[in-house]
Amino acid sequence: MAKIDDVARKAGVSKGTVSNVFSQKRPTSKKVTERVLKASRELNYVPNHIARSLVTKKTMAIGLTVPHGNFFFSSFHTQFINGVILEASTFGYRVLLDMISTKEVQTPTLASYPIDGAIVLGPTEEDERIEMLHRHQIPFVTVGKIMNADVEDGLTVNNDNERILRDIVEYLTSLGHRDILFLNAGKRMTVAAERKQAFEEALRERGIEPLPAMVHYKPPLHSDAYIKYGYDEVAHALGTLKQKVTAVIADDDRTALSAMNAIKDAGLRVPEDISMFVICGDQSMMHQTTPSLTGMDLQPSELGVRAVRLLMHQLGVLEGEYSRNWIVDSSIIVRHSCLPV
Amino acid sequence: MAKIDDVARKAGVSKGTVSNVFSQKRPTSKKVTERVLKASRELNYVPNHIARSLVTKKTMAIGLTVPHGNFFFSSFHTQFINGVILEASTFGYRVLLDMISTKEVQTPTLASYPIDGAIVLGPTEEDERIEMLHRHQIPFVTVGKIMNADVEDGLTVNNDNERILRDIVEYLTSLGHRDILFLNAGKRMTVAAERKQAFEEALRERGIEPLPAMVHYKPPLHSDAYIKYGYDEVAHALGTLKQKVTAVIADDDRTALSAMNAIKDAGLRVPEDISMFVICGDQSMMHQTTPSLTGMDLQPSELGVRAVRLLMHQLGVLEGEYSRNWIVDSSIIVRHSCLPV
DNA sequence: CTGAAAGCGCTTACAG
DNA sequence: CTGAAAGCGCTTACAG
Numbered sequence: 121m122a123k124i125d126d127v128a129r130k131a132g133v134s135k136g137t138v139s140n141v142f143s144q145k146r147p148t149s150k151k152v153t154e155r156v157l158k159a160s161r162e163l164n165y166v167p168n169h170i171a172r173s174l175v176t177k178k179t180m181a182i183g184l185t186v187p188h189g190n191f192f193f194s195s196f197h198t199q200f201i202n203g204v205i206l207e208a209s210t211f212g213y214r215v216l217l218d219m220i221s222t223k224e225v226q227t228p229t230l231a232s233y234p235i236d237g238a239i240v241l242g243p244t245e246e247d248e249r250i251e252m253l254h255r256h257q258i259p260f261v262t263v264g265k266i267m268n269a270d271v272e273d274g275l276t277v278n279n280d281n282e283r284i285l286r287d288i289v290e291y292l293t294s295l296g297h298r299d300i301l302f303l304n305a306g307k308r309m310t311v312a313a314e315r316k317q318a319f320e321e322a323l324r325e326r327g328i329e330p331l332p333a334m335v336h337y338k339p340p341l342h343s344d345a346y347i348k349y350g351y352d353e354v355a356h357a358l359g360t361l362k363q364k365v366t367a368v369i370a371d372d373d374r375t376a377l378s379a380m381n382a383i384k385d386a387g388l389r390v391p392e393d394i395s396m397f398v399i400c401g402d403q404s405m406m407h408q409t410t411p412s413l414t415g416m417d418l419q420p421s422e423l424g425v426r427a428v429r430l431l432m433h434q435l436g437v438l439e440g441e442y443s444r445n446w447i448v449d450s451s452i453i454v455r456h457s458c459l460p461v
Numbered sequence: 462m463a464k465i466d467d468v469a470r471k472a473g474v475s476k477g478t479v480s481n482v483f484s485q486k487r488p489t490s491k492k493v494t495e496r497v498l499k500a501s502r503e504l505n506y507v508p509n510h511i512a513r514s515l516v517t518k519k520t521m522a523i524g525l526t527v528p529h530g531n532f533f534f535s536s537f538h539t540q541f542i543n544g545v546i547l548e549a550s551t552f553g554y555r556v557l558l559d560m561i562s563t564k565e566v567q568t569p570t571l572a573s574y575p576i577d578g579a580i581v582l583g584p585t586e587e588d589e590r591i592e593m594l595h596r597h598q599i600p601f602v603t604v605g606k607i608m609n610a611d612v613e614d615g616l617t618v619n620n621d622n623e624r625i626l627r628d629i630v631e632y633l634t635s636l637g638h639r640d641i642l643f644l645n646a647g648k649r650m651t652v653a654a655e656r657k658q659a660f661e662e663a664l665r666e667r668g669i670e671p672l673p674a675m676v677h678y679k680p681p682l683h684s685d686a687y688i689k690y691g692y693d694e695v696a697h698a699l700g701t702l703k704q705k706v707t708a709v710i711a712d713d714d715r716t717a718l719s720a721m722n723a724i725k726d727a728g729l730r731v732p733e734d735i736s737m738f739v740i741c742g743d744q745s746m747m748h749q750t751t752p753s754l755t756g757m758d759l760q761p762s763e764l765g766v767r768a769v770r771l772l773m774h775q776l777g778v779l780e781g782e783y784s785r786n787w788i789v790d791s792s793i794i795v796r797h798s799c800l801p802v
Numbered sequence: 803c804t805g806a807a808a809g810c811g812c813t814t815a816c817a818g
Numbered sequence: 819c820t821g822a823a824a825g826c827g828c829t830t831a832c833a834g
Contacts, residue, residue, distance in 0.1 A: 123826095123827055123828085124827065124828060125827080133804075133805085134804065134805045134806070135805090135827090135828080135829095136804070136805060136806080136807095136829075136830080137803090137804060137805075138828095139828070139829060139830090140803090140804085140829095143828095143829075145829085145830090146803080146804090146830095147803065148803070148804085149803060149804090152803080152804080166597070167827085167828075168515075168826090168827050168828065169575045169828095170511055170514045170515050170520065170575055170826090170827080170828085171515055171810090171826070171827035171828035171829085172827080172828055172829075173511045173575075173810095173828090174509075174511050174512055174515055174809095174810050174811070174812085174826090174827080174828070174829090175809075175810045175827090175828060175829045175830075176810090176828090176829070177810080179511065179575070181557070181575070184558075198539060201558075205558055214557055214558070214559065214575075215557070215558040216522065216555055216556070216557050216558070217525075217542075217546055217555070217556040217557070217558055218555065234510045234511055234514075234520075234522070234555075234575075256507070347745060374745060374746060374749060377746070377749035377750065378749050380749075380751075381749060381751075384751070404688060404715060405715060405718070405746075408715060408718035408719050408721075408722060409718060409750070410721075410722075410725070410751065464810095464811055464812085465811060465812060466811080474820075474821085475820065475821045475822070476811090476812080476813095476821090477813075477814080477820075477821060477822080477823095478819090478820060478821075479812095480812070480813060480814090481813095481819090481820085484812095484813075486813085486814090487814095487819080487820090488819065489819070489820085490819060490820090493819080493820080508811085508812075509810090509811050509812065510812095511810090511811080511812085512810070512811035512812035512813085512826090513811080513812055513813075514812090514826095515810090515811080515812070515813090515825095515826050515827070515828085516811090516812060516813045516814075516825075516826045517812090517813070517826090518826080
């Protein structure tokens with residue numbers, strides 16, 4: 121690989137000048153620029169990103185910090201990442217999929233993060249990744265509320281989960297539903313905590329006493345229960361518990377389909393006997409199922425875009441005022457899976 | 462941030478020694494090691510990855526090269542990436558989501574790739590990304606056949622697409638199907654070319670003349686036709702063309718659901734009137750639909766693992782013999798969407 | 803607008 | 819097992 125000295129020699133200029141034509145940080149005269157570019161082309165020269173990073177202290181990469189080992193991209197993540205990639209490339213940033221475990225952080229063989237900042241997916245209540253980023257003073261934004269005790273005033277993008285659950289409860293109760301089974305996200309997710317609280321508050325405001333048995337959390341990935349999440353909970357409620365259920369709120373589309381199978385196996389129908397509402401599903405998938413699924417559109421891609429912008433602000437790449445906690449709009453898309461009682 | 466000199470001074474050793482305890486490339490005595498580790502801890506020292514890379518010429522990152530701008534993760538990609546991430550972390554490698562467009566490559570502001578090697582997703586017939594990697598002599602492996610004219614004997618992982626299509630045709634014809642509509646992958650994908658050829662050959666071997674109208678390609682992302690892929694083609698065949706169709710082979714689960722809606726709207730049923738077969742779908746999704754979907758299990762996660770291993774061989778990280786074209790097993794999972802004619 | 807020189811924070815022969 | 823010194827390939831004040 122040709123290096124900057126080779127180009128400088130061939131073009132008859134100093135390497136500082138070669139540096140300038142590539143970085144465009146200082147102006148270079150037209151003829152010198154052309155000489156340099158010509159020499160570079162002939163030598164197949166490309167600036168060494170690593171060497172540049174060492175002096176500029178910038179890697180031009182952001183980390184997408186996902187939980188190590190037990191992570192699985194849902195359609196939500198998928199669209200979120202699409203938003204992140206597209207927006208990051210706008211600023212010339214690359215995206216590093218980062219799934220460092222805490223174990224590795226302790227191990228001395230590991231080097232510093234070659235990233236300028238991070239986006240944390242699916243924060244948990246005491247999130248080790250957040251703690252680590254905070255300790256190493258790496259700028260980050262989380263997708264969802266931060267509940268780490270030692271982190272205050274962190275940057276976040278989020279949907280308005282409280283409002284979302286209120287809207288859902290209002291929608292379902294306006295259809296006459298009072299016996300609502302809630303298949304929530306994973307237990308330690310901060311989003312699950314936000315949702316649960318809002319769900320129960322909204323019920324109480326309508327004079328409905330929330331039952332503990334009516335709220336469930338997505339089991340950990342790789343557990344047997346994970347695959348059957350939705351089916352088991354509904355089957356148990358309808359069968360063993362003989363619990364009256366007229367509506368189900370499902371975390372995602374797969375959970376909803378799973379729950380619908382339990383409903384069918386119990387000899388009931390969606391939506392005639394039980395309504396189904398999806399919080400965090402793939403819109404095109406929800407559109408194609410039978411019946412098509414009513415649910416929220418959380419705009420995951422927009423969340424990704426906003427997460428990047430917030431990080432760019434933090435990194436000083438983007439100028440101007442900005443809110444440290446950006447809320448992305450969400451709306452109910454009514455299809456055919458909810459009916460009045 | 463503390464640097465190696467600070468630690469060396471504090472521990473009373475040379476920086477070469479500090480380097481050794483972190484890189485573990487040369488042995489260090491126990492007491493020196495402990496002194497260094499203690500000093501590092503107190504100074505909160507972590508080796509600078511960039512500086513290390515500059516001299517070792519290794520970034521310890523591999524690029525996941527996805528098409529720029531019009532990429533969308535399917536469940537297949539999602540699971541593939543899970544495999545890549547997990548396996549890469551095994552070797553201490555990180556994964557960079559790379560979606561560089563050819564435009565950027567021409568622009569002089571861009572620096573060299575900070576990656577040691579790349580995995581190319583969804584190669585097309587004359588793939589620009591492959592051409593570029595080849596030109597810059599960056600080691601890479603593609604997921605799927607390489608059809609670039611100037612690249613010979615490239616590293617690939619793949620399913621046996623020819624065999625897969627033969628198996629599918631054999632399965633469907635054994636059920637008596639002769640009028641099979643094929644909803645293939647995107648037009649310029651090498652996988653689509655492989656599949657089409659095998660599909661038509663397998664039909665001919667059974668005395669069935671393949672009809673051009675019975676093979677369709679997934680439209681480009683962001684086109685109006687993309688969203689309705691499956692629905693439109695089936696509706697057109699059944700309606701306007703009055704084409705006899707007793708079975709449909711769909712590229713993925715979403716396409717299958719979409720096609721099933723067209724079938725329903727035409728007053729027909731799956732599987733009683735038309736059988737549905739999915740090549741590249743999400744197994745848990747296919748398990749949950751009604752009817753559950755019969756199709757291939759392509760083991761996308763295993764493809765990811767193998768892609769990483771192949772790259773590690775190429776990078777000299779993994780020793781020993783290896784095949785330059787690794788085939789991952791696939792099998793038909795029979796569920797409830799295919800019936801005899 | 804251009805050049806000469808120092809420096810970014812590590813690793814690695816080389817010598818002991 | 820340890821140290822002193824050169825070098826990885828750039829950028830950046832500083833001087834002109």
